[in-house]
Amino acid sequence: MALRGDWVYENNGGTCVAIAGSDYCVIAADTRLSVGYSIYTRDYSKICKLADKCVLATSGFQGDMKALQKNLAARHLIYQHQHNKQMGCPVMAQHLSNTLYYKRFFPYYTFNILGGLDSDGKGCVFTYDAVGSYERVGYSAQGTGAGLIIPVLDNQLKSPSPLLLPAKDAVTPLSEVEAVDLLKDVFASATERDIYTGDKVEIVVINASGIRQELMELRKD
């Protein structure tokens, strides 16, 4: 269903959400890969572990997602060889922004959320547009279901404005279990109305003890 003869992108749909807590970060993405009104597969991971405490979730065109993930993973290897340590989350965030802007005039058709722990062990979530504009936030959603999810998160997580002085913490006071439950609820809701979101949601939790993953079933229609 190309819009022009030379249209090289495709929107594979799907939704990604992330929430930052005081000592954890949860990132979730559904596992449905679609094109138009068809489903390519119900079992496709949009989440990529880039570093020990840093996970990337991407919605949009999955061809570009794969290429972007491979690029970042290779650059991370070089960083490790040079610095003798893993990239921290804010470092990876800037690097992702640079990588995206590098292709400003032939962009990666990807809507990214980067989640992890910063050097103080606090949860951090960075949200991006397709060309690398990014911001550190307390929570975010990207993808076809984002419009249905963000208002609910705004209501539940009520982040203080980043313009306030003195700077107020953007991370939510919710506990890890409560945040995961909230994610499950918003995904179930988005699945009801967004045709591109469904099948399963992959939830990744990063905290001081490492990275944990769980899968939850969603409606398949």
Added chain:
Amino acid sequence: MFRNQYDTDVTTWSPAGRLFQVEYAMEAVKQGAAAVGLRSTSHVVLATVNTAASDLSSHQRKVFKIDDHIGVAIAGLTADGRVLSRYLRNECINHAFVYESPLPVSRLVVRLADKAQVCTQRSWKRPFGVGLLVAGLDETGAHLYYNCPSGSYFEYQAFAIGSRSQAAKTFLERRFESFNTYSRDELIKDAIFAIKETLQGDKLTSSICTVAIVGQDEAFHMIDQKVIQEIINSMEIKEDAPADQAPLQEDKGSEEAPMDI
């Protein structure tokens, strides 16, 4: 000799068919501190002697991780070694990016050898002054290669390069036939022993020695200094108390006749 007439640049042959600049580069390898490598069917161990420029400075890094399945130990100009390590890392990353699989060791050493050969055939370049022991594992098993500045490379069961490496080579020549059956720990112990041979009397401590290993279920990594020190200590205990002949005389270190002739 006539050596001096034909050694000005690397693109001049001598009448005997030698490139002296390349041979001089191999001399630089012989001047560097010793490095040894040993291979079994499932593991490869590299060990090096770390020299320090002075008591105030830190020890020279001579072992580099290239990828999870490959590492190198160098002898000679460490700056050249560092540059080559960066090149090898890039090659591994690029291969894995395109083919989603680790670069086979034999392919890597060929690329390294080709890079070295280029410097032996350009008048505006000089050969690399570093020899590399490349240790790696791939689908075909465990491998140990030696790459020299001339651009040639050989596969070895065990090898030693650098200063006083002949002592280590002699030790390895006696033992290498059984290396394939060695366990991981036996391989490490023999590597440390080989390094000890090159020191020829100087005290071996874990601070001047680096040991690294790669195995089938073990990514390339340096072995912790404490573990190395434990192995050295256990080696010394064995030496000080062999069951039979005259240890006492050796300890005294003089020509005294034993009390009971």
